Amino acid sequence: DAKTTQPPSMDCAEGRAANLPCNHSTISGNEYVYWYRQIHSQGPQYIIHGLKNNETNEMASLIITEDRKSSTLILPHATLRDTAVYYCIVSPPYNNNDMRFGAGTRLTVKP
C-alpha cells in the first residue's frame, strides 16, 4: 500500500502557482520524498525529491515540513502543459526498491 495521501484533484489557473500537498505521516528516517507526474498516456516523469531540506530545480520546488510528515510540491508558474497526475512517493534511496504509486492528484491547469 502507498504510504502517502494526496487530494484526488486540484485546479489551477494558468500562470499561477500550483501547490500540491502530500501527507506521509509514517515516513521513516531514511526515506526520501519523491514527486513524479504522468501526462496522459505517457510514462511517469521525475520532478524532484528531497529528504528534509527544501529543494528547488528547474521544474519545481519541494517544501518538506520540519517533522517530515507532509510536503508540498510547488509549480511556480503553471502552464497548460502541466496538466497531469502528480504522484508523491516515499522511498529509501540508494537501493533497488521499486516505487509504489498511490492514487496521485490530478492537476488541471485552466486558461
Place this chain on the structure above:
Amino acid sequence: GAVVSQHPSRVICKSGTSVKIECRSLDFQATTMFWYRQFPKQSLMLMATSNEGSKATYEQGVEKDKFLINHASLTLSTLTVTSAHPEDSSFYICSARDTSHPPYEQYFGPGTRLTVT
C-alpha cells in the same frame, strides 16, 4: 537524465496469442528493472521486479506463467504476455533505477499500450 525506452509503443494482438514488450536502459546499466501495469483512470500497479541473471519476483496475484520476464543483460528486460486475453489489455510501463550515478533516480519508460482483440 537517463533514458529508458520501450518497444513497441502500442500493439494489438488477437486473443490467445503472445506478445513481447522490450524495456531498455539506454545510457546506464540496470541490474534491476520493474514492470508496472496501469488500467484506465487507475494508478500504476507493480507487477514484478526483473533481476538480471536471475528469476523475476512477482507481486501477489500476478501469474508468473502468464507474464514471462527475462532480464538477459544489464540493459534489457522483456515482458511476454502469453495467451493474451482481452482483460490483459492495459498500459504496461517499465522502469529502472540508475544505481551507478547519484542520486540513483528511478527512470520510467514511455509505456506500451496493449490491446487484445
